Amino acid sequence: MGELRKIPNVGNTTEKALISMGYTTIESLKGKTADELYLEECALRGELIDRCQLYLYRAVEYFVNTDAPDLSKCPWWLWKDEFTEPSPCGAVCAECESFPVKCAGCRKIKGKVYWSEYAGYDVCPVYDCCVTVKDMTDCSGCKKLPCEKLMKDPTVSDEQNAENLKKMIDRLKGK
Numbered sequence: 150m151g152e153l154r155k156i157p158n159v160g161n162t163t164e165k166a167l168i169s170m171g172y173t174t175i176e177s178l179k180g181k182t183a184d185e186l187y188l189e190e191c192a193l194r195g196e197l198i199d200r201c202q203l204y205l206y207r208a209v210e211y212f213v214n215t216d217a218p219d220l221s222k223c224p225w226w227l228w229k230d231e232f233t234e235p236s237p238c239g240a241v242c243a244e245c246e247s248f249p250v251k252c253a254g255c256r257k258i259k260g261k262v263y264w265s266e267y268a269g270y271d272v273c274p275v276y277d278c279c280v281t282v283k284d285m286t287d288c289s290g291c292k293k294l295p296c297e298k299l300m301k302d303p304t305v306s307d308e309q310n311a312e313n314l315k316k317m318i319d320r321l322k323g324k
Contacts, residue, residue: 153178156212157223158205166190175213183207183228204228211243221250231256237279237287238299239317267303274298289321 152174153164170189172178178186183206190206191198207228212218227249232242236255242248252263260276272281275298279285288294295318301310 156209157220158208158225163202163205166193169193178209178213180214181210183210186210201225207233207243219246222248235287235289235317235320236276237285238273238275239288239319239321240313241320264302264304268300274300287321294318294321 151164151168153159153167153172154161156175156178159167167173167178167186170186170193172181183203186206186209187198187203190202205225205228208223208225211228212223222243228243232248232254235241237260238255240255242252242254245252247263248254252258255262255273255276260272260280262273262276265271265273275288278298279288279291283291285291288296288299295314299314299317301307302313305313
């Protein structure tokens, strides 16, 4: 078993593909994105390969580019589009420290986020407005963005809230 097999999800087939693409160590993968690895493997095979391999590469990207990766975030299925694309508010589930242990992801739990109990809601107001009322996948197309429903997370500092809100709005406006 080579060094690459120390990366969660990397089995014999993926290890062989990575080596064929010129990646022989964990260090050699640092800075690479999942999209780059996926496209390189598609080119290597001469065909479009199953999208699950992209999800696996997203987990690889997280593992090799994070100083102290949380192993609970390493299963490949936690890197599917529903967890890496912006949720209704613009947050990305896979980036959240509460995912997947404390929160399974906005879409999966239908907006019943862990912090709602602190704010007095059954369902996140953004999720409710966007998904339930307006039948949208996220707030990127809303004329009122940003609105008062993008509220503070009561579990983090004001500074962290401001930083998170800016990222969320920028992500939604960039769609």
